[in-house]
Amino acid sequence: MHENAVAFDTWSVISLWTAIAVYALAFICYSMDLAKRSDSSIKQRDRELAVVGGAPVAAAPADEPVAHTNNVMARIGTTLTGIAFLLHLVAVILRGIGDGHVPWSSMYEFAMTSTMLFTAVYLGALFWKDLRFVGAFMTGLVTLLLGAASMPNIYAPITPLSDPLKSNWLVIHVFVASLATAFLALSFALSVLQLLQTRRERLVGEAPERDEKKNLLRTIPSSENLESLAYRVAIIGFIFWTFTLIAGAIWAQDAWGRYWGFDTKEVWTFIIWVLYAGYIHARATRGWRGTRSAWLSIVGFAAVLFNYMIVNVFFDGLHSYAGLPD
Amino acid sequence: MSTSRSENDPKRPADHYDAAPSAAGVNDPKLGVVGWLRWGWRQLTSMRTAIVLLLLLAVAAIPGSIFPQRSADPNGVVQWRSDNPDWFDLVDKLQLFDVYSSAWFSAIYLLLFVSLIGCILPRTKHHLKALRQKPPRTPARLNRLADFREETVAAEPEAALEAAEKRLKRLGYRTERYGSSVSAERGYLRETGNLVFHAALVGVLICVGIGGQVKYTGQSVIVEGETFVNSLINYSSMNKGRLVGDDALTPYSMTLDSFDVSYVPFGQSGSGQAGDFSANVTIRDTDGGEESGSVRVNHPLGVHGDDIYLLGNGYAPTITVKNADGEVVFKRSVPFLPSSDKNLTSTGVVKVPDGLDEQLGLIGFFYPTAAELESGALTSGYADLYNPVLTFRAYVGDLGIDDGVPRSVYELDPSGMTEIAGPDSEVTSLQLTPGETVELPGGRGSITFEDETPEGADLSKIGLTESVKRFVSLQVHHDGTKLWVLAFAILIVGGLITALLVPRRRMWVKVTADGEGSRVEYAGLARGEDPAIRRAVDDFADAHTSELR
Numbered sequence A: 001m002h003e004n005a006v007a008f009d010t011w012s013v014i015s016l017w018t019a020i021a022v023y024a025l026a027f028i029c030y031s032m033d034l035a036k037r038s039d040s041s042i043k044q045r046d047r048e049l050a051v052v053g054g055a056p057v058a059a060a061p062a063d064e065p066v067a068h069t070n071n072v073m074a075r076i077g078t079t080l081t082g083i084a085f086l087l088h089l090v091a092v093i094l095r096g097i098g099d100g101h102v103p104w105s106s107m108y109e110f111a112m113t114s115t116m117l118f119t120a121v122y123l124g125a126l127f128w129k130d131l132r133f134v135g136a137f138m139t140g141l142v143t144l145l146l147g148a149a150s151m152p153n154i155y156a157p158i159t160p161l162s163d164p165l166k167s168n169w170l171v172i173h174v175f176v177a178s179l180a181t182a183f184l185a186l187s188f189a190l191s192v193l194q195l196l197q198t199r200r201e202r203l204v205g206e207a208p209e210r211d212e213k214k215n216l217l218r219t220i221p222s223s224e225n226l227e228s229l230a231y232r233v234a235i236i237g238f239i240f241w242t243f244t245l246i247a248g249a250i251w252a253q254d255a256w257g258r259y260w261g262f263d264t265k266e267v268w269t270f271i272i273w274v275l276y277a278g279y280i281h282a283r284a285t286r287g288w289r290g291t292r293s294a295w296l297s298i299v300g301f302a303a304v305l306f307n308y309m310i311v312n313v314f315f316d317g318l319h320s321y322a323g324l325p326d
Numbered sequence B: 001m002s003t004s005r006s007e008n009d010p011k012r013p014a015d016h017y018d019a020a021p022s023a024a025g026v027n028d029p030k031l032g033v034v035g036w037l038r039w040g041w042r043q044l045t046s047m048r049t050a051i052v053l054l055l056l057l058a059v060a061a062i063p064g065s066i067f068p069q070r071s072a073d074p075n076g077v078v079q080w081r082s083d084n085p086d087w088f089d090l091v092d093k094l095q096l097f098d099v100y101s102s103a104w105f106s107a108i109y110l111l112l113f114v115s116l117i118g119c120i121l122p123r124t125k126h127h128l129k130a131l132r133q134k135p136p137r138t139p140a141r142l143n144r145l146a147d148f149r150e151e152t153v154a155a156e157p158e159a160a161l162e163a164a165e166k167r168l169k170r171l172g173y174r175t176e177r178y179g180s181s182v183s184a185e186r187g188y189l190r191e192t193g194n195l196v197f198h199a200a201l202v203g204v205l206i207c208v209g210i211g212g213q214v215k216y217t218g219q220s221v222i223v224e225g226e227t228f229v230n231s232l233i234n235y236s237s238m239n240k241g242r243l244v245g246d247d248a249l250t251p252y253s254m255t256l257d258s259f260d261v262s263y264v265p266f267g268q269s270g271s272g273q274a275g276d277f278s279a280n281v282t283i284r285d286t287d288g289g290e291e292s293g294s295v296r297v298n299h300p301l302g303v304h305g306d307d308i309y310l311l312g313n314g315y316a317p318t319i320t321v322k323n324a325d326g327e328v329v330f331k332r333s334v335p336f337l338p339s340s341d342k343n344l345t346s347t348g349v350v351k352v353p354d355g356l357d358e359q360l361g362l363i364g365f366f367y368p369t370a371a372e373l374e375s376g377a378l379t380s381g382y383a384d385l386y387n388p389v390l391t392f393r394a395y396v397g398d399l400g401i402d403d404g405v406p407r408s409v410y411e412l413d414p415s416g417m418t419e420i421a422g423p424d425s426e427v428t429s430l431q432l433t434p435g436e437t438v439e440l441p442g443g444r445g446s447i448t449f450e451d452e453t454p455e456g457a458d459l460s461k462i463g464l465t466e467s468v469k470r471f472v473s474l475q476v477h478h479d480g481t482k483l484w485v486l487a488f489a490i491l492i493v494g495g496l497i498t499a500l501l502v503p504r505r506r507m508w509v510k511v512t513a514d515g516e517g518s519r520v521e522y523a524g525l526a527r528g529e530d531p532a533i534r535r536a537v538d539d540f541a542d543a544h545t546s547e548l549r
Helices: A005-051 A072-099 A107-128 A132-149 A168-206 A208-212 A223-256 A264-283 A291-308 A310-314 B033-044 B047-061 B074-083 B085-093 B103-132 B157-170 B188-214 B482-501 B533-548
Strands: B147-153 B174-178 B181-186 B216-223 B227-229 B237-240 B253-263 B274-284 B290-296 B301-303 B306-316 B318-323 B328-333 B346-352 B359-367 B370-372 B378-380 B389-397 B417-421 B430-432 B437-440 B445-449 B469-478 B505-514 B517-526
Touching: A005 A072, A005 A132, A072 A107, A072 A132, A107 A132, A107 A168, A132 A168, A168 A208, A168 A223, A168 A291, A223 A264, A223 A291, A223 B482, A264 A291, A264 A310, A264 B047, A291 A310, B033 B103, B047 B103, B074 B085, B103 B188, B147 B533, B157 B174, B157 B181, B157 B505, B157 B517, B157 B533, B188 B482, B216 B227, B216 B253, B253 B306, B253 B469, B274 B306, B290 B301, B290 B306, B318 B346, B328 B346, B359 B378, B430 B437, B430 B445, B505 B533, B517 B533
Parallel strands: none
Antiparallel strands: B147 B517, B174 B181, B181 B505, B216 B237, B216 B469, B227 B253, B253 B274, B274 B290, B301 B306, B306 B469, B318 B328, B318 B445, B346 B359, B359 B389, B370 B378, B389 B417, B389 B430, B437 B445, B505 B517
């Protein structure tokens, strides 16, 4: 604990609240972009029709989404997300300096750091693929989780680390768990879109004229591509989750004298692992690929959120480090 | 199931999306016993069954987080019983207090593992063979493959082919020439990782199963300055596997020399929080060897293959009881169990069966830093010893320990005894501070709360903080299989990473003479998830053609 812990924490909180406000703005911009996407899904088609002089054009290849050129709101959204991320990072670092240890030892700190990783993973993924269509979801989720964590019934002031948490495994186990959660969140968003896209594709298959309708889904990748993206993000999350489970077991062996004891949090970590194992198998199984496997990914992430929030607050167990006010 | 190797490698369950649909079982409506068995086995080892079993396993694990489990929280089960007496028997019959050893949970994971073994054994055999085989023949018409590309280069066909083969080898492909074409395959590690991952899961399960038979866990309580001898009878509780013999424990002794703890001072954030616990012990072997060490949270002490963990700590006030003639009839440091209160209000029991006219029982409360509530009752305001106070309710009569029924040393049932000091008697509870002695009512004798402050200590510095001894609760744990479990866990992670991230792909390069130069066809085929196959073919074609230009 730093001698000026309170001052560091105060500045950390100020920075965090500013970050929340900027995240909220980014969320608004991304939402406006989604609205614009509906429009451009029409205008772009009109332009194509105009180019060929009104002659009916062959249906665009199913793989190619309609180009979304007027994406100024998305660009502003991404810039704001970047600014919010920096403020968020400053908040986490200040809290860490005040703590004198890694800033993920209470539920408040864990929420603060893991949501920062949510944003980091999202921004990092933008270098890989243009996934700005999940920007509204990611910034919205982070705004909500951070807002909830800053409420007085979750916020915990800086206190010295309790003995069970004085371990290098705190650094590794909890950090990797947060990172896994971040990847699984992104995968969840892509799986939800996949389901919506599958539905649209089915309707278009039944009545091709529907394809001309205004729909923001026309500007995002096909359900098959979304599924592939979701899967590739999820397997990274799953590898980190496996590592979390094993690192946790090694720590438990040192701290509690057994590597596995079906503590509530252990049970839920295991359930999540099994659900995602099911998802990965489903991806490779005839009859389960596609919609069914997407549902597994969604159920898996619901379990992650349950483990993250409900289990911490309402279940008894050895992992009761939430540090919630009495 | 008679698909050729090139169509079905790695070997996969019939319902793998990449596997050729099987016609077996459809054409022959009459299945014999063997046929049915084969059909059942194929169902059990199919991907579909594996998924359903995985989902069942996830669902079956949930009740264990809702109902208290005997293995993790036995007191919770007792509590549940008193809260829901009507439901207890039913819930217990459904094994909901022992979910993870229940028949239904075991059935699911055993089926899952049988399915798993049934899948990996043939795949391992197949993979071992594949590892020794050459890449498959080049398909006659490469342009039928999805990831295909054609270029013309100025180089001679033979030179172009040689350059392609060299480049493929450098990229880690295994290559084979078939006429004017090269066939190449890479990523065998993907299937290896997959098999290692699944085999390591089986390994963990076997180790855990064996571990349950050969491990033991015991708990003991030691007061500062006292010695514990490592043998079965000295443990307050002991769980041991079936294969642990009575002579399995190494006969060493362990003395608790001191117990360190520090507290966050008043006025600071987290005031009163205790930490830096350290139980400093000396271990003595039967052959006279002596060794000292400390047991700390997160840092168990290894002694003769056992690991010793610090589970808890508390105060053990030293109490002396004398009879009416002034003879000592009881003198011991009695461990008082802390309540859940972080300021360590603790309760303890003293039983004096002999030496007095009647048996004497005392139920005590200990307050390390006593403070008075408005109601007049005492409470503890801090966990360290600033104002230690001990209070007793005293009972005389039959302690119930002579009839051979085992009784907990931490509990006293005063029903059937007469209260001589306490709220329900004429005399109020006995109250003592360190060094103080009070008379038992009715001239029965006296009780002393001994001051254990070391002689010669500077009282102006330490005050009363060393006036009461502390005790630790230690767990001794031995599990010879834990390193095996760790080894398999490492294989799980390693196997998973290679199985999910290494792409398995085939590449073909076919060259035909075309005037002065050559026409080169490139084609790739993904074996399993491989989103980058298109790029791999393009990158290879670009590099190869630019090399030949």
